[in-house]
Amino acid sequence: MNYTDLLQLEKAYGSAFFILDEKQLSKNYHRFIKAFSxxxxxxNIGYSYKTNYIPSLLQQMDKLGAYAEVVSQMEYQLALKCGVQANRIIFNGPYKTSSDLSYALEHQSMLHIDNLAEMQQILEIIQTRPTHSFKVGLRCNFALDDLDSRFGLCLENGDLAHAFKTLNQQPNCQVVGLHCHYTTAKRTLASFRYRAMKMVEISQQLFQDRVPAYLNLGGGIFGTMDEQMASQFDCPIPSYEEYAQAIAPIIKQAYPDAAPELIMEPGVGLVANVVHFYSKIMYLKVIRNHHYAVCSGSIFNVKPSLHKKYLSIEHMPCAENKKEASKEYYDIVGYTCLEWDTLLEKYHGTLMAGDYIKFLNIGAYSIVFKPPFIEPAPPILSLNNEQMIVVKQAETFADIFRNYSIR
Ligand SMILES: Cc1ncc(COP(=O)(O)O)c(C=O)c1O
Structure with missing residues (x-):
């Protein structure tokens, strides 16, 4: 994509847009599976919908063979709408209604019970259907040294064992799998080794001589990133191959016949590097000795979680910029009225109005998090067989205000 291509896109779609790289997604999927295999x-992978739910991306994941990992009725419906079979849906999350649970049970989704209240709801559902048999999974919560998680059934206080026993005592219910997931800042190999070891230990304690249908170790791994980004984490960034080497042999040793399916639920680790954001510098401004480059995007497009990491960018100068502009430290700032709407701090270079900035690796927890604050969301494009297609139209005034009553 060169500057002339960007101008063509600008004519059709405006001066801020996301580009989804479907080839990169497929590469990531295959590399991940190969590493573990x-x-x-x-x-297998259970792709975490909440991380980025562009439907074309979800459909690609389904075609590649991944499960859909959802945590709400909205995401569950989306999976069905994208053509995912209900029995390919992993249903996680701390809040599910009785009707969500009934539907998922009835349609044989991989349902993971998060708490004892949910277990109770499930008992009520299955007791009304004595001739039907049901399968469920349990989300395990065991102590981890860098996170006190609130999700899942506690191992240490006996809730996990209680749920396992209670459900298995029902004549028409079977616990078939175990799940865990932790979002920690340090996504280290040591932590994943520990999680794998704990899951095997719990599985052997609960299932004893039997073998579960699956062990699901959740997400929380790093994806591929450049040196600039990697240097901002205070731990090394493992590759897929290193994660596989840390986790998979522990499962293999416990289950040499590879009988339980091993499921991983990468979100950021799978999709961060498949979406980039392009935004045009609209004008430059100096306040006292502080240089600003105001662009057509916002921090809400590239890091709405407001994390402090310095994003990797590519500067794509317009033709005029070949004339020697002076090198300055610029804050690249957004269109909102928030003082802190800074997409990139202290970029050192020769920026000019008309230049484009490509923000790299912003595919995770960006598009799904964007609030309708001040401007609607830009479109999402995707390069498909050399053709740019629109996978999400730019939001419009009507999209934002359709549910308000304007009298
Ligand atoms: C249950 C579950 N699985 C997977 C993920 C994906 O996590 P990550 O994006 O850190 O890989 C999440 C994210 O919160 C989650 O809650």
Whole structure:
């Protein structure tokens, strides 16, 4: 994509847009599966919908063979709408209604019970259907040294074992799998080794001589990133191959026949590097000795979680910028009225109005988090067989205000 291509896109779509790289997504999926298969062939991905739910991306994941990992009725409906079979949906999350639970049970989704109240709701549902048999999974919560998680059934206070026993005592219900997920700042190999070890230990304690249908170790791994980004984390960034080497042999040793399916639920680790954001510098401004480059995007497009990491960018100068502009430290700032709407701090370079900035690796927790604050969301495009297609139209005034009553 060169500057002339960007101008063409600008004519059709405006001066701020996302581009989804479907080829990169497919590469990530295959590399991940290959890395784990070397040690444990019975591996699959449950793609975390909340991370980025562009429907074309979800459909690609489904075609590649991944499960859909959802945490709400909205995401569950989306999976069905995208053509995912209900039995390919992993239903996680701390809040599910009785009707969500009934539907998922009835349609054989991989349902993970998060708490004892949910277990109670499930008991009520299955007791009304004594001739039907149901399968469920349990989300395990065991102590981890860098996070006191609130999700899942506690191992240490006995809730997990209680749920396992209670559900298995029902004549028409079977616990078939175990799940865990932790979002920690340090996504280290040591932490994943520990999680794998704990899950095996719990599985052997609960299932004893039987083998569960699956062990699901959740998401929380790093994806591929450049040196600039990697240097901002205070731990090394493992590759997929290193994660596989840390996790899979522990499962293999406990289950040499590879009988339980090993499921991983990468979100950021799978999709961060498949979406980039392009935004035009609209004008430059100096306040006292502070240089600003005001662009057509906002921090809400590239890091709405407001994390402090310095994003990687590519500067795509317009033709005029070849004339020697002076090098300054610029804050690249957004269109909102928020003082802190800074997409990139102290960029050192020769910016000019008309230049484009490409923000790299912003595919995770960006598009799904964007608030309707001040401007609607820009479009999402995707390069498909050399053709740019629109996978999400730019939001409009009507999209934002349709549910308000304007009298
Ligand atoms: C249950 C579950 N699985 C997977 C993920 C994906 O996590 P990450 O994006 O850190 O890989 C999340 C994110 O919160 C989650 O809650």
């Amino acid at each position: 070397q040690y444990y062939p019975h591996i």
